[in-house]
Each structure stands twice: as C-alpha cells, then as structure tokens.
Amino acid sequence: MKKLLFILVILSVLSCKESDNKTAITEKAAQEFTDASIEITPVLTDSISVRALDYGNGNYWYAGSKGSYGSIDAATGSATRGVIKLNEDEEVEFRSIATTPNYTYILTAGNPALVYKITQKDGSVEHVYTEVEDRVFYDSMKFWNDEEGIAMGDPMGGCFSVIKTYDGGKTWGKLQCTEMPDYVPGEAAFAASNSNIKILGDQVWLVTGGAMARILYSDNRGSNWQIFNTPFIAGGEMTGIYAVDFYDKDLGVIIGGDWNKKEDNTYNKAITRNGGKSWNLISNGDGPGYCSDIIFIPDTGGKELLAVGTPGIWWSKDQGATWKKMSEEGFYTVRMIDSSTGYLAGNNRISSFTISRK
Template sequence: MRFFIILLAAITLISCEDKTEIEFNSVKITPVFIDSLSIRAIQPLDENRVWFAADKGKVGLIDGDTPKLAVIKYEDSLLHFRSIAVTKEAVFVLSVANPAVLYKIGFNGAEATNIEEVYNEKDENVFYDSMKFWNDNEGIAIGDPTKNCMSVIITRDGGNTWEKLSCKNLPKVEKGEAAFAASNSNIAIFGDNAWVATGGKKSRVMHTADKGKTWAVFDTPIVQGKAMTGIFSIDFLDENNGIIFGGDWEDKPFNEGNKAITKNGGKTWKLIANGKEPGYRSSVKYVPGTEGQGIVAVGSPGISFSGDGGKNWKELSKEGFFAIEFVNDSVAFASGNNRISKLVFTK
C-alpha cells in the first residue's frame, strides 16, 4: 500500500510539471488603425474594439472599422501618452513628462461621455511609465524617480483621486535606476499583488502583496549597467509564476541576460533561452488558457513565440511592434509606429 501511495504521488507530481506544449506556426497581421503616431499603450475590450493612447495628445477607441478619436490638450500643449487603463465605467490615460497629467474618460460601453483631469504632478524629473488597475476601484501607476524612490501613485476610489506614495514606504532606488515607458507593461497585476519592473543601470522587480501598502524589492539576472538596458516588460500567470523580458535597446540582437522566469512570486529569477533568440523585446505576454506554456514577445525587431514556457523560441514575423495585449487564446492587438494591428495566431 505504501509503495502504491508513493507511486501515485510521483505520477501526480510528474503530470503537474509536464504541461502540454502548444504550437503557433504563423500569425496573421491586419492593420485596424493607421496614423502618424507613436502608439505604446493599448487596452482591448474584445476582438473588435481596442482603446489606445499615443503622442500628439491623441486618444481613441477603434471600434471595428470606425475610429473614435479625441485630441487632449493641456493648456497649449499636446501631451504624450504612454499609459492607459480601463475599468467598467472609465478609461484612464496618463502623460509621461512634466507636467504629468492623468485624465479620467467616462465610458458608457459605446461612447466616451466626459473627460476630467484627476491628477497633476509638476517636477523637472517626472516621467510616468505605465498604469494598471486591480479592480474597478483600486489602481496604480508608476514612474521614474523624482526623489530616491520610484514614483508610485495609487487610487482607491475608482480613479477620482490619486495619491503619491512617500519614499518612506517604498524601496530606495539605486543610482541610474528608473523604468521604461515602452509598452505600458512594466507593471503586472494578479490578485492583490503588483510587480513593477525597473531598468537602466540597475534592473530589479518591486513587489507588493497588499495593493501598494507594503513593498519589497528583488534583484534579477537581466542585463543592466547602462541607461538603455534592463527589463522592459513583465507579466505574471498567477501569484508565483512570472516572466520578465528586455535587453539592450542599443544592441537589439544581443540575447544574453534578456529574459527570465520566476516560480516564487519574483523573489528569485532564472534566465531562460540565454544566448538564444530572441534578443531585445519591449512587451511580453502569457497566452491566455495555455497554463503558462504559450508566451509571445514583441518589439521593433519582430514577433517571437514560445510554446514551452520560454525554453525555446521562434520568430513568427519580422514586423515590429511596441506593445501587445491578448483578447483570448489566439487573438491579440499590437501597436507600434503609426499603427494598431489585430494579430490572429494559428497552429
């Protein structure tokens, strides 16, 4: 009987770890919006609708073949947006540089209803990078340091008001440590957790397990030491399993120390496919419904896919994008220079 129990436990353990690989062999890329914009922040609603925020003050909802667009001005300036988040009743867009201005756009499911400024920060060093919501009431945005910690602002009331956390409650940054506003994806959310990826001369992962009340910070093996090295994107499958991706923006083919996974909530990270393709990528996402086996990473050099949890990768397209967001297990939207495209992955 004892032998049978041990054997059964071993079989169960093997079956849990030996997850089935998935396979994408191609991707169909269909432009859904073309304009002379740099688009680094997108948020799909379904297979036909996607919100975006871009430079030149441009914000919009692409609804099938119909773009519903607006231009937001702050005083006489056109803002540059690289952060976007969507709740049940609103869309939030946040500009990058001084002044950082956060707008709440009312949304009734079909049309924007109103727009209001809900946060404004003036500082010569202010630069916000990305934004996410835990739920319809609580959200977070992060930016480069203005003092000796990363800039973190939190809302607890559906985005009507935002409060910047004191550096007394955040990990201190190292010299030259900041973040990249490359794809609105250096924050990952799961449950009450948030993980924030930094880069530059130091590249680490900050973690909160209680929606921003307390924080820890963990080292990573990602390439770092220069202004344009480090983690550009982070994603989590659950509270334990996550992936970070980046590299050297000034040497995009370089593929050592640019991708890693964690199995313990970000406390430790292990390099994957080190010295193998792909090199630099600016946005990485787990494919929904694949138990962490399917991963897609995009960047200006192209689109890459792994079907075995990041061990092996292949290039699906040389068409470059900044950001990718999945709708389901085969459809995503991606944004880049001058365009948003729908991506359909096939086996």
C-alpha cells in the same frame, strides 16, 4: 436522501475530473504544437506612436503621442478617435493606459504628469490629476477596479514615484520614500509599452532598468514593498527589464535587454516560479533580443508566450525554452483576448492579428 447525496457526490467528482481534464488538454495541446504563424492586418494608420494598449468591454483602448487616444471594436474593427491638447500649440504624449469595467484612464509621460478619466458609456473625458515637476516621468498605470489604481514613475527625491487612487481618480496620493525601497542612482523604468507594472489580486510587481534590473514587489496593493534581484543585463542607460507578465501568483516572465544593442539576446529573458523571489534566465543567447513587451498567451495553460519589439515578433510554445520568430514587423506592445486573436500597437499603426498553430 442517501441516494441523492450519492448522486451529488458522483456528479461533483465527475465535474472535477472534467475540469482537470480540460486543463490537462489545454496544457498538452500547448506542448504538442510544433509550429505557429501570424497574420497581421492593419486597422488604424496614423502619424502617431502608440505604446499604451489595453482591452475592456469588447474594445481595445489605446493612447499615444500628439495627445491621441481612442478605441477599436474587437468584433468589427471600427475605431473612435480623440485628441487632448493643453493648448493650441502644446501637445501631450500618453504612454500609460488602464481599462476598468466602466472607465478608461490615460496618463502622460513627462512634465506635467496628467491623468484623464474617460467614461466608456458616453466618451466623456475628465482631467483628474496633475503633477508638475521637471523630473516627473510616469511609465505605467494599472487599475484593480473602477476606483483603485496605481501608477509608477522614475525616481524623484530618493525613491521611485508611485501614486495611487482609491476613488476613481478624484484624489491621488504619492507614496512617501519612507514607504518605498531605496533605489540605486541611475536606476529607472521604461515607458516603452505600459508593461512594467503587473497586478494580480492584491499583488503588484514593478520592474526596473538602467543601473539595476530589479523587481519591486507588494502583496498588499502597495502598502508594503520588497526588492527582488534578477540576473538581467543592467548598468547602461537603456538596459534592463522592459516588461513583466504573470500567469498566476507564482509563474511570471520578464523581458527587455539593451535598446542600443537590440540584437543581443543574452541576459534579457527570465522566468520565475515563486512569485518573483528568484528568476532563471531562459534561452540565454537564443531567441529574441531586445523586446518591449511580453505576455502569456491566454488559454494555453501558461505555456505559450508572445514577445514583441521593434525588431519583430516571437512565439514560444514552452515557456521560453525555445522560440520562433513569427514576423519581422516591429511593434511596441501587444494584448490578446484569447489564444488566437489580439492587437498590436507601434509606430504609426495599430494592427489586429491572428495566430494559427499546427
């Protein structure tokens, strides 16, 4: 028995060392790359604008203007397409999407706010939520699982609009303003890439723009909220934070800028190492200007970032300290499933891409 216990201890130590070594190799490799390039391949071309893109069960799901939605098989590139219309003459615009193990949820921007639930197995579509109000405008939506989801919209009645479901969209509840932090008049959010919400475990981060560029944070899935300030550009109608991503509960990035001055690369990129409580500017005055989306590239130890916007695509190997512009081709949003492959969505097109490093 003692011999068996000794062997198990040794194996456990070796396993931990192997795991730690893999992490070290990943992080070291990410740091040592000096250059990268991107190859972009058009997959779907259409007269639609696509700002909502997500991945689940081997498919990239998208939703966009003219009531369009669909999926693209990540392995084959084959696409399915659908269209939702209120009637023959009235089209809706989707700017939010969330995939779960079995469903895909899509949400319109503007009045009326409509949520549809797509069953991935058979493609059936169910209308599960309606909100009618002149001021309604939802910006982003995320789901933790098949049943529980959250969406964020522009302020109404003294606070940001936040709706939640606990039953797969059958019923939705809007948080009361007494449950939400106060907002500053002129503060809003941007439905530019479905990326101004990030969920991770029980944590939720919402990002704002306009008069203020702030973080609304909850550590209990939206039951209670705190406000964190950022050093971001703010004060203009189209200034502020457009996208947020977190690698883990502590390490996160935000990006945005001024949509009216897209070349301005000051006060538009920041990083946190304490879960969003405080933020430090990165490459201020260098690297990308206005961008609508940013992600930590998977399997790179939290080192590599990819930022996209209408002005182009940028890559960073060192958490935003330095950047390389990889392409002049503009997109709204990006998703990746590993360190090398992903999809981009934008105006009139969805494209796959591959990153090569040296």
